[in-house]
Amino acid sequence: xxxxxxxxxxxxxxxxxxxxxxxxxxxxxxxxxxxxxxxxxxxxxxxxxxxxxxxxxxxxxxxxxxxxxxxxxxxxxxxxxxxxxxxxxxxxxxxxxxxxxxxxxxxxxxxxxxxxxxxxxxxxxxxxxxxxxxxxxxxxxxxxxxxxxxxxxxxxxxxxxxxxxxxxxxxxxxxxxxxxxxxxxxxxxxxxxxxxxxxxxxxxxxxxxxxxxxx
Amino acid sequence: xxxxxxxxxxxxxxxxxxxxxxxxxxxxxxxxxxxxxxxxxxxxxxxxxxxxxxxxxxxxxxxxxxxxxxxxxxxxxxxxxxxxxxxxxxxxxxxxxxxxxxxxxxxxxxxxxxxxxxxxxxxxxxxxxxxxxxxxxxxxxxxxxxxxxxxxxxxxxxxxxxxxxxxxxxxxxxxxxxxxxxxxxxxxxxxxxxxxxxxxxxxxxxxxxxxxxxx
DNA sequence: ACGCAATGCATGGATTTCCATAGGTGCGCA
DNA sequence: TGCGCACCTATGGAAATCCATGCATTGCGT
Numbered sequence: 169x170x171x172x173x174x175x176x177x178x179x180x181x182x183x184x185x186x187x188x189x190x191x192x193x194x195x196x197x198x199x200x201x202x203x204x205x206x207x208x209x210x211x212x213x214x215x216x217x218x219x220x221x222x223x224x225x226x227x228x229x230x231x232x233x234x235x236x237x238x239x240x241x242x243x244x245x246x247x248x249x250x251x252x253x254x255x256x257x258x259x260x261x262x263x264x265x266x267x268x269x270x271x272x273x274x275x276x277x278x279x280x281x282x283x284x285x286x287x288x289x290x291x292x293x294x295x296x297x298x299x300x301x302x303x304x305x306x307x308x309x310x311x312x313x314x315x316x317x318x319x320x321x322x323x324x325x326x327x328x329x330x331x332x333x334x335x336x337x338x339x340x341x342x343x344x345x346x347x348x349x350x351x352x353x354x355x356x357x358x359x360x361x362x363x364x365x366x367x368x369x370x371x372x373x374x375x376x377x378x379x380x381x382x383x
Numbered sequence: 384x385x386x387x388x389x390x391x392x393x394x395x396x397x398x399x400x401x402x403x404x405x406x407x408x409x410x411x412x413x414x415x416x417x418x419x420x421x422x423x424x425x426x427x428x429x430x431x432x433x434x435x436x437x438x439x440x441x442x443x444x445x446x447x448x449x450x451x452x453x454x455x456x457x458x459x460x461x462x463x464x465x466x467x468x469x470x471x472x473x474x475x476x477x478x479x480x481x482x483x484x485x486x487x488x489x490x491x492x493x494x495x496x497x498x499x500x501x502x503x504x505x506x507x508x509x510x511x512x513x514x515x516x517x518x519x520x521x522x523x524x525x526x527x528x529x530x531x532x533x534x535x536x537x538x539x540x541x542x543x544x545x546x547x548x549x550x551x552x553x554x555x556x557x558x559x560x561x562x563x564x565x566x567x568x569x570x571x572x573x574x575x576x577x578x579x580x581x582x583x584x585x586x587x588x589x590x591x592x593x594x595x596x597x598x
Numbered sequence: 599a600c601g602c603a604a605t606g607c608a609t610g611g612a613t614t615t616c617c618a619t620a621g622g623t624g625c626g627c628a
Numbered sequence: 629t630g631c632g633c634a635c636c637t638a639t640g641g642a643a644a645t646c647c648a649t650g651c652a653t654t655g656c657g658t
Binding site: 527528529530552553555556559560 | 633634635636637638639
C-alpha cells in the first residue's frame, strides 16, 4: 500500500539515481517526486504535507548545502543529504544546520530508509507544533491594540488595579479588556493565558516582583 | 593575560599534540589541562567552571565517540573532536550527539580556537540555565507531599474550590497549601508560579477547559 | 449620514481570593 | 515525654475578581 499523507522529494542530477531512489521508495510504499536540479525543486509547487527532502550535495546549479541555507529561513522539510564525493567539513556543516543525515554513496538502502522515516517523523512533529502556534498567532492578531497592551501586563502577574494604573485607565475598563483577551485567545484560565503568552513569546513587563528572583 | 574562569580539557594520546595544543591555547590566554587517555580524563577531578573538551577520536582505551555517549547522561562540557583519520559517519554521529565541531588534522589553529570559543559560550549558557533550574528544583524539594499535590492543580487553572474538592479537603486548607507553595517557590504571582511550573515540567492535570483546545 | 468597532467610564452585586486567628490530630525524633 | 511539623477545620473580614447593565466619544467605511 502507498502511504498517501506524506511525500519524499528527491533532488539529484543523475537520472539513474533518481530512478533507483524512486523505485526503492516505491517498494517501501512511499510516494516520491524527483527533481533534476535545485531550481526545479525551488520553483515547484509542493504539497503541504509531512515530507522529507533527499538532497544530493553536488548539483549543477546550486550546491546542496547552499540550498539548505537558502531554505533555512522558511518552512521546509527535513533534509537527508546524499553525496558521491562528501567531505567531513560539509557533513559537519550540514548536520549543524539541522540535516537529519548525511549519507555517502554507496549507502545501504536501510540507512536511507531509516533516515527518511526519522525525517518524516520529525516533520510531522514540527508541523503540528507550527500549526498550533499558527492558531495562537492568528488569535493574537484578532486582539485590538489596547488588548495587546493589556495582555503582557496581565500575564506578568499584575493586579487589575496595577495594570489599569499603568495604562492610565479605570480598573473596570481593564477588566473588560482582560476578559476580551481571555475569550479571543480561548484561554480557560489565567494559568492558560500565561502558558499561551509564553508560547507567543510575549515579554513580561514588570512582574510584581521580577520573575522568580532566584535569590 | 590568562583567563581564569574557564578551562579547556585536552584528551589525546599523542604527547606532541598535547604539547602543541597546550602552547596554542596558552598563547591565546586560555588555561588547559591535558590527559593521555579517556580513563584519565574520566577519573580526574575537574574544576566546576565553564569548559570545553577537546577530544581525539582515536584513543588507546576508549573511542572518543563512545566516551561522548558515556558522558552524555550527566553534565559535561561541550566537545570539540579532532582526529587524524576521521570518516563522515563518525563526524555525523558526533555532531548529531551535540559535538560543537569535528576537525580533521591538520586543521587551522583559527578553526580550533573558534570552535573552543563557541563551545565555552555554549557551556556558559547551559550552566547558567542549569543553575537556575537547580534552584527551582531545590525549592520544589522543600515542598511537602501535600503541597506537591496542590501545585499542579493550581497551575492548571482550577479555582481553589475545585482544587480543594479534587483533594477532598476544605477550601481554606487548600488556600494555605497554595500560599505555602507560592512562598516556598518564591513566586511573586500566580503567573510566576505557572511559568516556574512550566520550567519544572509539572504536568497540568485537568484545566478548567483543557489547555487551549485550539478549536 | 449611518452603523459599527474600539475605547472609555460608573454602579452594583455575586463570587473568589487573601489573610489572620483559634484550635485539633497524628507522627517522628530528641 | 515533649517539641515540631504536616495536616486538617472553622469563622470572619478585607481585597480583588467576575459580570451585567447603561451610556459617551472617536474614527472608519459604506
